[in-house]
Amino acid sequence: MIDTIRELAKKTDEKILMVVLDGVGGLPLELGGDTELASAKTPNLDALARTSQLGAVELVAAGITPGSGPGHLSLFGYDPLRFVVGRGALSAVGIGVKLSAGDVAVRGNFATLMDGRIIEDRRAGRPSDAKNAEIVATLRGTIQTINGIPVEIYTESEHRFVVVFRAQGTPLGANLSDVDPQETGVAPLVAAGHDEASTPTAALVNAFVAQAEVALKGEPQVNGVLFRGYSDVPHFPSFQDIYQLRAACIASYPMYKGLASLVGMDVLDVQGEEDALQGKVDALKTHWAEYDFFYFHVKKTDSTGEDGDFAAKVKKIELFDALLPQLLALEPDVICIVGDHSTPSKLSTHSWHPVPLLIRSQYGRRDPAVRYTEDEALNGSLGLRRGTDVMPLLMANALKLQKYGA
């Protein structure tokens, strides 16, 4: 599909604003009740819905709960079953580390080793993030390069950290076996390269393991490292190229900025702490003239769902609603409001349920929707669809797709 869209896409002056309310889809606490969206007081969204087209979107496939990566890739038009971001790369992206061609990112766990290098705990007792940062500082003090390859070490969270090997000329391969045996009572495995380009990477990994154990000898609990999931830089066709769009990302958290950057969007500076909603709106206003596609990310609708806090999620939806008039005042030719997955407070985690999709342009048919809710979405004129349908629909509504065939 992406190749067809690329052939049909054309530059126009129309502007598209895609608002992703992270994890916005929900569930009623009791069967038959109201979801978070249905409970929220959203006069501005309601008014918008009355002249919009609604639909329901499955990001990956029926029954599949999307992670943030696959959810967003789907919204950007990349089939998440085909375009896969490796664990190491996603971790790097998630903490804001840029990868270049030839680099390898590796996901690591701190572990507790007993005498004879036998693994006692694969997660080193789940250290605090602060302890993790302290250990990372120790390792940075002793490991800067291995075999002439610069090595970067980053805290992810708890027992998780990320190592990036920076290729010098020759690209490093990422096709090698794990150090993590995924069980306790045995020693860490020795990594082996599965192809020529990955043999030097395996040597780097094995040297890192040995040097880290020396550096962490004095530590009672965090005294070993395990590696699982090696990735080179995922090379996706460029968003700007496929859609002929000057595209910008407005987000606060590294994961979302990283994903947008991965597909080739410009990542704009956002002022403010945490979700920084007003800072995002300000960035949008500042750069409105420069781009014709904006991906505008709102995080807290997801975080409150993950916390299992129904009332707080309702509040975050209402906060966004209060902000909406500022977005509409910019008069985007096409505005889309959608989620990258559902995060029902009832489940305190992502879920498989479809997310409501709203598209407003001058070219919509009559639609029964009077609110932006899950119920209305399922009744909407856009039907139940895959997430990869969203970008083609936005492009069409912006009159940016030529006719297919004569």
Next chain:
Amino acid sequence: MIDTIRELAKKTDEKILMVVLDGVGGLPLELGGDTELASAKTPNLDALARTSQLGAVELVAAGITPGSGPGHLSLFGYDPLRFVVGRGALSAVGIGVKLSAGDVAVRGNFATLMDGRIIEDRRAGRPSDAKNAEIVATLRGTIQTINGIPVEIYTESEHRFVVVFRAQGTPLGANLSDVDPQETGVAPLVAAGHDEASTPTAALVNAFVAQAEVALKGEPQVNGVLFRGYSDVPHFPSFQDIYQLRAACIASYPMYKGLASLVGMDVLDVQGEEDALQGKVDALKTHWAEYDFFYFHVKKTDSTGEDGDFAAKVKKIELFDALLPQLLALEPDVICIVGDHSTPSKLSTHSWHPVPLLIRSQYGRRDPAVRYTEDEALNGSLGLRRGTDVMPLLMANALKLQKYGA
């Protein structure tokens, strides 16, 4: 998709009950009227529908009328366009004959041959099942082994019979040409193996044809055999392995037990004659603790549709409705009610129309349905879907699928 599901599936204590009402979808006798489901008085299904999610399911694809095999495979999550059970194997499965690795099952027609072995009737005047059994007995009397290979002969119905060649050590190939020329006025063809393993099978088939003609020389009408459709044992990835489920089949008829067994379900004993509904419920109660997935098959909704008996089909639906409280009393975490295809009395045969799907779990959104009917299904929150979506949705609703990607 099956590989993705396999990666994401995890064991939990939740129990899933999938009720397949065979051929349950119907049609109104007059345009605009009620279907069999809509005509039936179903207080228990109605009550269940009020707290369930409904949708409509196409088992194979738009406009395609599924046989029982493809319909069930789709419900079990196997794309029926990709996972094909050969004619011979399906016939064997349908009459309850177990195949082992290396065996070949062949579908045969009795035919009428004129002088010079010219085919006069490819169906031998459609003999009765009793006549078929008599002919099979004659053949069994003269053909027990060919070239040291045990040969089994079974009545299917009318002019159809099944032959199983039991491999002795070396597997038999099933890649050979037909004996049936699919026209009259010509002689039966000589089977030829298309590969090394199938050459001995072709010799068996040609010897069978010759020996059968000798044995049936005295018969005026049923005096020849034609073969079409050779199958070795279909080897599908195991249902229990894909879904991490201990899965049991509760059915009365050989075809359904055979299909369930083919994908690796345990087939439970059911006491009672014919559809044996109460026997099935008893089996379900007896084994409730041992499994976490039950496929529960109800046959008569299809049989009455095939008979073109609208009122009788309505009755069979009402019979199931009366039984439903016993199923619900077991408190399955997820209950699903669905069909393997439609069998409208108006058509007296399977049809392409979507079947209504009902899923009840604690994680459903509000759904407008107040009955389990075709109308309500099309309005339901699950939308119109492929049959292969059913298992992922059941797994998700049972919280048995991990998140896809981070």
